[in-house]
Amino acid sequence: MGEKDKSILDIINKRILILDGATGTEMQKRGLPPGVSPELWSMENPEVSADIYRAYARAGSDMLYTCTFGGTPWKLEEFGAADKTEQINCKIAQNAVKVADELSEREGIRPLIVGDIGPCGRFIMPFGDLDFEQAVLGFKRQVRGLIDGGVDLFVIETQIDIQESRAALLAVKEICGGFTMVSMTFDETGHSLNGTTPEAMAVTLESLGADVVGVNCSTGPKEMLDIIRRIRKMVQIPVMAKPNAGMPVIKDNETVFPMAADEFSTFAKPFAEAGVNIMGGCCGTTPTHIAKLAQSMEGLVPLERKPVETAMLSSATQALITGSNSTIRIIGERINPTGKKILQGELKAGNMAYVRNLARDQAAAGADLLDINAGMPGIDEKQTLLDIISSVVPVVSLPLVIDSSDPDVVEAAVRYYPGRALINSISAEKEKLERLLPVAAKYGAMFIVLPLADNELPDKAERRKELVMEIAERAAAYGYKNKDLVVDGLVMTVSSNPQAAKETLATVRWASQQGFGTVLGLSNISFGLPERGWVNASFFAMAAGAGLSWAIANPSHELLMDTKAASDVLTGRDRDALSYIQRFAKDKNTEKKKETTAKKKTDLPVEDQIVEAVIEGRREDIERLCNQALEMGIAPSELLEKKMIPAIMTVGEYYDARKYFLPQLIASAETMQNGFAVLEPALQASGSNKKKGTLVFATVQGDIHDIGKNIVVLMLRNFGFDVIDLGKDVTAEKIVAAAQTHKADLIGLSALMTTTMVRMPEVIALAKENGLGCKVMVGGAVVTREWAESIGAEYSSDGVEAVNVAARICMDKG
Template sequence: MTREKFIDFTKDHIIYLDGATGSNLVKAGMPSGVCPEQWILEHREVMLQLQKEYVQAGTNILYAPTFTANRVKLAEYHLEKNMSSMIHDLVAISKEAAASTPGHPVYVAGDITMTGEQLRPMGKMELEDLIAIYKEQILCLVDAGADLLVVETMMSLAETRAALIAAKEVCDLPVIATLTFEADGRTLFGTDAKTAAVVLESLGASAIGANCSTGPAQMEGIISDMVSVTMIPIIAKPNAGLPFLDENGTTCYNMEAEEFTEEMQVLVNAGATILGGCCGTTPEFIRQIHDRFGTETRVTAARRPEDIRYLTSERITHSFGLEDGFFVVGERINPTGKKALQAQLREGNFEKVIQFAEEQETCGAKVLDINMGMSGIDEKLCMLRALEEVSGVTNLPLSLDSSYVEVLEAALRNYPGRALVNSVSLETEKFEKLLPIVAKYGAMFILLPLSDAGLPKDIEEKKEIIHKIYDRALSLGMRKEDIVVDGLVATVGANPKAALETLETIRYCKSNGFATICGLSNISFAMPERGFVNTAFLTLAIQSGLTMAIANPSQEMLMSCALATDLLLNKEEAALRYIEYAGGVKERREEKEAELSRKLALLEQQGTKADSTDNTEVPSAVTASKDTPQINEMQEKLKTAVLKGNRNGIVKITNEALESGEKPVELLNQVLLPAINLVGEYFDQGKYFLPQLIASAEAMKNSIEVLEPLLQTGNSGEEMPVVVIATVEGDIHDIGKNLVALMLKNHGFHVIDLGKDVPQAKILETAKEHHAEFIALSALMTTTMQRMREIVAAAKQEGITAKIIIGGAVITQEYADEIGADGYSKDAADAVKLAKSLME
C-alpha cells in the first residue's frame, strides 16, 4: 500500500481496526511471563481464529502480532536471533486471516512499540541505536508482506519520531501512530495531544491518534485536540473502560460492547475516523461499532485552519497566524561577541546557555534560537548538547541556527519537536542540500532571500529569490505555512533606504500570505543609542505586518513598544498581553533590586568592598516560600541545580559548597531534601513532567554521592528503613519502578532494587534477609498485577511484617485495598510521601 492509496482508502468515511490481542490471548490460556510472540507461534490456531473473528466483525486494518518483536524485547527471552523468522510467521498468520472473508478488503499493519529502553538523557539509549533497532524490525515486516506500519501505545514522542524516521529511511509504506495519554491529557513524558499531532503529521505520519489508557468518553478531549490541528485521519482505539479483578483473580474490564459502542459516538462526533478497541475489547466490540457507524459517515468536525502555523517543543505548541500578536525569537544563545559564553563552551560548560534560556523565557520570548557557531569546539556535538540542556529547563520551541548543513541535519534529527530552521537561502548548498532535509524532518524554515551572488540588488530580485525557494519547497511536499521570510535588514547608516526596503518586503510577503521575521541589530549598526533606532524600526515593521523578530527579549523598551504596537493595532488579546508584561516589568525590577541588595549584603559580611555600580551579572534567585529557611548564595546555587536537573554540573557545585565551608549534613537536610520535595510538588501540580523529575532526581543522586562519604553514620542511608523494590514476575517494565527507587534513595531510604520479572520467592527472601520495613511492587500489565495479590498473601502467611506498597499504570487504590496491600502510590513522588506516612 502506498501513502496515496492509504489517503484514498480512508477518505471521508470510517475505517475499522481490530480490538485487543493480549487480553484475549490470556483468556485463551497464555500465561504471564512468556514471550507473547513465541506463545502465539506455538498456538497459531488461537491467534488465527481471533483475527478471523475480527475480520468477520468488519475490521479493515488488522494488526499483525509483532508488538514487541524487536531486538531489545526478544533478547529478554534469548530469542533475538529468531526475530526475522518470527516476524515472517506472525505476519503470515494475519495475512491468512485478512484473506478469510472474500469481498472484504483487509490490510495488515506491522505492529511496533517502545523497546523499554529510554533515550538519552533519561536513559542510556542513543537515538541512532534506537532508529537502527526499529529499522531491523521494519525491514522484516516489509519483507514479510505488511501493507502498512502502526507505531502504537507510545508514551514518548521522541521514540515515536525515531520509529517514523526509521520507516522513512527503509521503506515507502504508510505509517500510522498512536500514543497513550494519562488522565491529565499528556503522555507519561509530558506531551499534550496537539503537540504530538503537529509533530507526527509534519514528520509524515499518514494517520495519528490515541490508544489504550482510558475508555472512549475520557478520550474525547484528546481526539478533539488532534483534529483541531491536523488534516490527516485521526485514530481512536480506547480500552473497554477500567480494569478490575473478578473473584477468581481474572483481569476484567468494566464496559460491555453496548456501552462501549454508545460512548464511541463522542469520538466520532469529535472527528475520529479510524476506530478500534484496545485492552479488554473483543470481536463483538468491533462488530457493534461497525454496525453502529457503517462506512459512509462523513467527517464534520472542524480541522486545522489553513493559515495557522505551528512550532513545538516536545511538550507544548506555539501557534500563530499572520494577524496574531507579534512575538520574539530569543537571540542570546549565540557565542558571537560573548567571551564568557565562549569560554564556558570550550570547557563543555553549559551554565550560561541554561541561564540565557531561562531568562529569555521569563522576559517573554516565545521561541529560542540556538547557535553554537564558534572556533575551538565541535559545533555539532555542542548543538546536540545545547538542545538537551535547554529542553531540560524550558518548554519553548527552538530555532536551530547554523551555517553548516550537517549541524542542522543532526539537530533536526534529534530535536523531539517541530523546530524553526535558521535559515535556507538560494545559495547552492542550502538550496540543494538543506531544503530537502528540512522537508524530511517536517520543520518550518526561515527563507533568507540571498543567492550565491550575495545580497539582492533590488526588491524585484528579492521577490524572485523568495518565489524560487517557495516553488522548490512546494515540490518537496511543504506548504506556504512552513515558510517564514526574512526581511533582510541592512544598515541604515550605510543605506538610508534600508528600513524602507525591508518594510516594503514585509508588506509584500504579508499580502502574499507569507509569515515574516527579521533580525533587528543590523538596522542600527554604527549608530549611537542603537536601542532607540531598533525600537522605532520594530514598531514600523509590526505595523507593516511583521510576524516575529530575532531579538533580545530582556530589552524592556523594545518589548514594551512591541506589545504596545499590537495594542494600538487592536490585535486579539493584545491588551491582556500588554498589561501582563507591564506588570511583570515592575516585578522584575523589584526582584533585581532585592537581589542586588542581597548580594551586596553578603559581600559586606565577607568583608569585601563592593561597588554598587558593578555591572556583573547577578545569578537568578530561587524564590523561597515563607516556611523555607533562608539559605545563602552557595546553597541557593545547589538548590537550583536540583530544581533544574543539572546532572552534569551539580558535582562541581557540591564540591564548591564543601570547599566554601558548608557542612554536608546541612546541605542534605536544608538544601537537597527541600529541593527534591519541591520537585515532587511541581510534578504533582503538572508544572514538571517525567523528564524533569528524572533529571532532578539524578542530579540529587550525583550530589549525594559526593556528600555520602562525609556524612556521619547516623545520617547515611544504612540506618534508614530498608526498601526491597521489584517489578513482579512476568512483567518486564521498569521505568516507573526505577524512578521510585531513585526518589526513595534520594530521601535516605536504603533501597535494594531487585530489577524486573522477579519471582515471589526472591522478593520475600530478600525482605527477610535484610529485615526490610517496606516491600515495593510494580506492575504495568493487567496480566501480571495478580502476582501482587499472591505476594501479599504469602508475606502474611510467612509472618513478614514489612509494609507492602504497590503501583503501576494498571494499579488503583481500590485494587490495593482489595488485595490487602498497605498502600498505593500513583507516581514516584507519591511513593516517598506514602513511605514516610507509613513510617509515622
C-alpha cells in the same frame, strides 16, 4: 506515497474504519502462560494467533494488528531472542497475512494487516540513555521483518516518548516509506509521561510524515474524546482512537475492565463527531466489543478534513501556533557564540550548564522560540549543536530554531530534534537551496527564506521579492505552502544606507500580504549609532505595523519587549489587551524584584546554589558545590535535611502540578543522587546517616517493564530509604523471601500491563501466609487507587507520592 498507500487513504476518506481490540488478554484466554514472550509464544502457536485474527475480522475489523507489539530487539532481548528479531516478526506477519488471504477467499472479507510496533522499553536521547540513531536502527530491524512477512501498513502504538515515536517513524519511512499510523498515550491531565501534549504530538508527527495520528490505551472512551478533538484541530491527516474498555478493577482475583460491549459501542457517534477516522479498542476490549462498535459505526461518515490555515511549530512538549492572528513571536538570540566570549569559552569546554541557563533565562524573559547556533572555530559544530539540543530540550518547552551555515549540521540537528523545528535559513544560493530543501521536507521543518543569491545581497525590496518567490516555487514542489515559510526582510544598517529601513519594511509588508510569515533580526538596523535601543524599538513598532510576525532579539531587553507588547495591542493581535495588562500590572516592588532575579547564581551562598542545582537538575554542578560547602565547614546533615531534601520536595510539587515532567524529575533526582554521594562519607563519619526505613521493590512476575519502578527507587534512595531493588519479572516467592531477609518495612510492586496486575494480590497473600507484617505499595501505568484499595495495598502514582507513602508507613512503624 505509493499506489497501495493511496488506496488505503482512499478507503479511510470514504468511511470510518474499524480496528481490532485487545490481543494480550485474548491470548491469555487461549493459554498464554505468564512470564512468556507473547511474540515467541505466538510464533510457536500460530493457530492460536490465527484464531484471534479471525475472531476480530468476523467482528468487523477492517485492520488487524500483528502479534508483534513486543517485537523490538530490546524487548526480545529479555527472552534471549534479539538476534532473531527479523525472523520472528516475519513469521508472525506471514501468519496474519495467511489468515487474511484465507478469509478473503472463503468469506469475502480481506482485512488489512498492520505491522504492530510497540515501545522499546527504554527512553531515547535526549530523554534517556538510548542513542537516537541506535534506536532507529533497532526499529529498522523489526520493520524489515514485518515487510518480509507481507504487512500492508504499520502502526507505532502505545508510545509515551515523542522521540521514540519519531525514531520508529523514521525507521519505517527510510526502509520502505510505507503507510504508517502513530498513536501515543496520555494521562488524565492530557500529557504523555514525558510531558508531550496531544497538540505537540500531532504537529511533530504529521510534519515528519505520519499518515495517521491518534491515541490508544490511556483511558476509557469518555476521557479520550477530548484528546481526539484536540488532535483533530491540529492536523489534516486522519485521526485514530483505540480506547480501553474503562479502567481496570480486580474481580475474583482477576484483572477485568468493567465497560461492557454495549456501553463501549455507544461512543461510536461521539467519536465520529469528534473527527475520528479509524477506531478500535485497546485493553479489555474483545471481539464482542468490536462487533458492537462496528454495528454502531454503520452509516456514520468521517468529518471533512479542512485545511489547517495556520503554521505550527512544536517542541517536545508544546505546539506553537503562528500566523496573522498570533502575537509577534520573539526568537531568543543569545545561544549564538558570535561576539560572545563567555559562551565561546563554555562551548569549547563542553560546558552545557551555561547554555541551559541561557535557555531558561530567555524563556523566563518572554521568548517564544530559541535560536541555537554553534558556529565558531575550534569545535565540532555538528556535535556541539546536538549537545545543545540535548541540554536545552529537557529544560524549556520552547521550539528551537536551527541556525547553521553548514547543511550537514542542519540536517543532523533537525533529524535529532524531537519536535518541528524552524531552520534559519534557506537562501536562493544554488548549493544551499538544492541541499537544504530536501532536508527540510524530509524532516517536516519550517524554514526562514533568506532573499540572497550567489554573490548577490539585494538592497531593494523588488529584487528581494523575486528571490523569495523563486525559493517559494521550489519549496512548493516539496509540498510547502506560503504559511510554512518565514521571509527574512533582510535588515541592513540605516547609518550607511538611509533607505535600508524603508526597503525592509516594504519587503515585510509585501510578504505578509502574500501569506508568508515574516522575520527580522532587529539589531542590525542600528549598527554604528548611539543609544541603539531606541532605534531598534522604533523600528520594531514600524515593522509590527507592516505585518511582522517574528523577531530575532534579546528578550531580556525591556524597552524592546515593552514595545512588542504595545505593538501587539495596536495591531489587534493582543485581544482585549490581556497580555499587555498582564505585563504591566505589577506591584511597586517590580524593579527590586528584577534586580534580585538578575543576580547571578554564582553570587548566591553555596547552600542556595545547591538548592538551585537540585531544582534545575544541574548534574554537572552538584558535586563541585557539595564539596565546596563541606570545605566551608557546613554540616553535611544540614545540607541534606535543610537544603537538598526541601529542594527535591519542590521538584515533586512541580511534578504534581505538571510544571515539571519526567525528564525534569529524573534530572533533579540524579542531581540529588550525585550530591548525596559526595555527602555520604561525611554523614557516616558524623553518625547522621540514618536510614529512614528498608524497602523491597520489584516489578511483578511476567512483567519486563521497569522504567517507572527504577525512577521510584531513585527517588526513595534520594530521601534516605534503604531500597533493595530486585529488578523485573520477579516471583512472589522471591519478593517475600527478600522482605523476610532484609526485615522490610514496605514492599513495593510495579506492573505496566493489565495481564500482570493479578500478580500483585498473589504477593500480598503470600506475605500474609508467611507472617510478614509489612505493608505493600503498588503502582504502574495501569494501576489505579481504587484497584490498590480493593487488594488491600497502598497506592502511589509516581515517585513523589511513593516517597510520601513510604515516609508515613515507616514513621508509623517507628
